Amino acid sequence: MSDRDHLEGEHFMSGDDACAEGAISADCRFFAGYPITPATEIAERMSDRLPEVGGTYIQMEDELGSMAAVLGASWGNAKAMTATSGPGFSLMMENIGLGVMLETPCVVVNVQRAGPSTGLPTMVGQGDIMQARWGSHGCYSIIAISPSSAQEVFDMTIKAFNLAERFRLPVLMMMDGAVGHMYEKVVIPPLSEIHLITRRRPDVSPGEYWPYVPDDDLIPPMADTGEGYRFHVTGLTHDERGYPAMNPEAQDKLVRRLVEKVERHRNEIIELEEDGIDDAEVVVCAYGITARVAMIAVERARQAGIRVGMLRLITIWPFPEDKIKRLAGQVKSFVVPEINYGQISLEVERSVAGMSKVVLVPHMGGDVHDPETILEAIRQVVK
Amino acid sequence: MNVPVVTGETTEKHPLEDYLRFDRLPHIWCPGCGLGTVLGAFLRGLLQSGLTPDKVAVVSGIGCTGRSAGYIKLDSFHTTHGRAIAFATGLKLAKPELKVVVFSGDGDLAAIGGNHLIHAGRRNIDLTVLCVNNFNYGMTGGQFGPTTPVAARSTTSRTGNIENPFNMSALAAASGATYVARWTAAQVHQMERSITEALLKRGFSFVEVISPCPTYYGRMNRLPTGLDQMRYYRSNSVVRHGTNPNEVGVGVDGQIVTGKFIDIERPYLPSSGDGNNGG
Ligand code: SF4
Secondary structure, three states: OOOOOOOOEEEEEEHHHHHHHHHHHOOEEEEEEOOOOOOHHHHHHHHHHHHHOOOEEEEOOOHHHHHHHHHHHHHOOOEEEEEEOHHHHHHHHHHHHHHHHHOOOEEEEEEEEEOOOOOEEEEEOOOOHHHHHHOOOOOOOOEEEOOOOHHHHHHHHHHHHHHHHHHOOEEEEEEEHHHHHOEEEEEEOOHHHOOOOOOOOOOOOHHHOOOOOOOOOOOOOOOOOOOOOOOEEEOOOEOOOOOEOOOHHHHHHHHHHHHHHHHOOHHHHOOEEEEOOOOOOEEEEEEOHHHHHHHHHHHHHHHOOOOEEEEEEOEEEOOOHHHHHHHHOOOOEEEEEEOOOOOHHHHHHHHHOOOOEEEEEEOOOOOOOOHHHHHHHHHHHHO | OOOOOOOOOOOOOOOOHHHEOHHHOOOOOOOOOOHHHHHHHHHHHHHHHOOOHHHEEEEEOOOOHHHHHHHEOOEEEEOOOOOHHHHHHHHHHHOOOOEEEEEEEHHHHHHHOHHHHHHHHHHOEOOEEEEEEOOEEOOOOOEEOOOOOOOOOEOOEOOOOOOOOOOHHHHHHHHOOOEEEEEEOOOHHHHHHHHHHHHHOOOOEEEEEEOOOHHHHHHHOOOOOHHHHHHHHHHHEEEOOOOOHHHOOOOOOOOEEEEEEEEOOOOOEOOOOOOOOOO
16 A cells, blocks of 8 residues: 555544544455445445555445455455444344354444334444344354544554454444544554554465364464465355365364354453553443443542442453453442443343342433433442 | 176266366265256356366355355355355455356345346446256255246145246346346257356356256156256257347246347446456
8 A cells, every 4th residue: 555545644534434544544445335324424435445545345235245245355355344334234144144154354344323123323322232242143253343432443443354354254343323423533643553464375285275274273274266276165064175064063163163263362352441440349331432421420420439440342242251250359330331221231240240230221322321320320339 | 686886997087077076076966957967068168268267266155056166176155045146246346357157046046136136237247147047946845936937836836836937037138237148958068158158258147047956846847857857948948049038938838948148248347357367
């Protein structure tokens, strides 16, 4: 990429635009999508920017096709992305599963709006968190990230591509409508300061290559299409040759590896931010736009003399259960505000295993929490 | 009865040995199924085209025909039901030097994948689609599908199908395909030649092959063996090149019009890359 293509410097841009620029800086050169609020601005910016940097933008007929085209492009050696919101995310679940099964690096952005169904198309929600984890059928592990600011959207989009390439799977950027449409300062660092990872290629000759023989880290090297490897890949349960293998043994071996290749690397994947946790009696655990609203409540609670910490999740899947488990003994209560009727709060509950109290502060969406609601929940638990 | 056991090893190489995954045989297709015939014709048509095989990728969806990718020794993708064309679109756009072929069935391409078919035609994406039409869903046990003729019986239309079917060739042509041909599995040489032409055609090329499914469609419609269906094709097919594809609908009995219906030039995507890999 030439320096002209890379918009180094300070900008005032939306979270959606920052997502597109993060993708460009990560060397994403293919975008397939379908217009949907509040993610459309990502498609619009990609349609401008990709031709400038020698990439391809295609507007597909629906989100089923968008996700399939992203997988195809990734097998054509492009870093590839799509961006959508709830209704489109539901349609993409089919081929997110294929992406997991074929071990295809790509990034799927969901700028969450309030559902179910068509819901509140232009307004914020965080109701797709469990869908991100479990939305496609069958067993697998996934990586999902939930940024809180336009700057973090830029940074985490690059990280999402790196994780996708490193672990060979679709990485989900779980933005929300508020972060997507919010305009803020974004600093794009010089190219030399951006560290990029690309998929590992096989170091054996085509005749000796089997597409699903993993290295020690459980991740198999990925051959490029059209280079003589003549590989076969299938959404059916398969063996290391990539051939269908219709038996429980092959299923066991494959699914365990698909899960383990993520779970074994939790420490490498998970990012979170903590503030005033050490002597806290209450910890607020939040992500995305809600973490910023919650911070207002946390500061007010501290002014009132309450020892309250903030645990902001940046990675939401895999869930940082070890961190929560360690805190469970020492912290009396967790307060979990989220724009849904309880999703991450269930994970916090599971992780504390009865050792702390967990209080959900639900909000149904359309706007963000009133910080007073979160403050009141903090007050209640320390009463 | 004493059946002589053949033990002698032949030194002669199967002409398609380099292009078939022999280590995956035996295949899963039923005796008398037309799919093996179409697969052989595809590979011979490909070799005739002069394209560099390493630069050819095959993408299949789901179903009996969807298994084809798994037997072809090229870079081959067995994807999700209906999405082969969309997957192939991404692959082709990301790497225009590839020749990308979609090899799938009528249910996969015209029902669950119908939207991708018509939009790939509209965009005139430089892909070749080989559509094996056996008038029913074979893999799931012979249910009627988007191409099942009116009155044809299937396991979900035991007294006869009441829905009007798609004419696949007309659908591809109306969508904007630059090349449309139809053959039956009994017209192997014509099919092969058409596949070569389609592979070398720039833009969205579409070859429909009407093919026997003796296990379900044939058995339920008074043509219980592959041979019966092939004989039926032989005595009822007519070759009429250039016929308006709107006039070539297929009924449960009667004539099957075959031939090359469309061969036109139109701007295609991606416009960069030579797409026929220097062959
Ligand atoms: S069910 Fe029909 S189409 Fe499928 S393999 Fe058997 S004969 Fe062929």
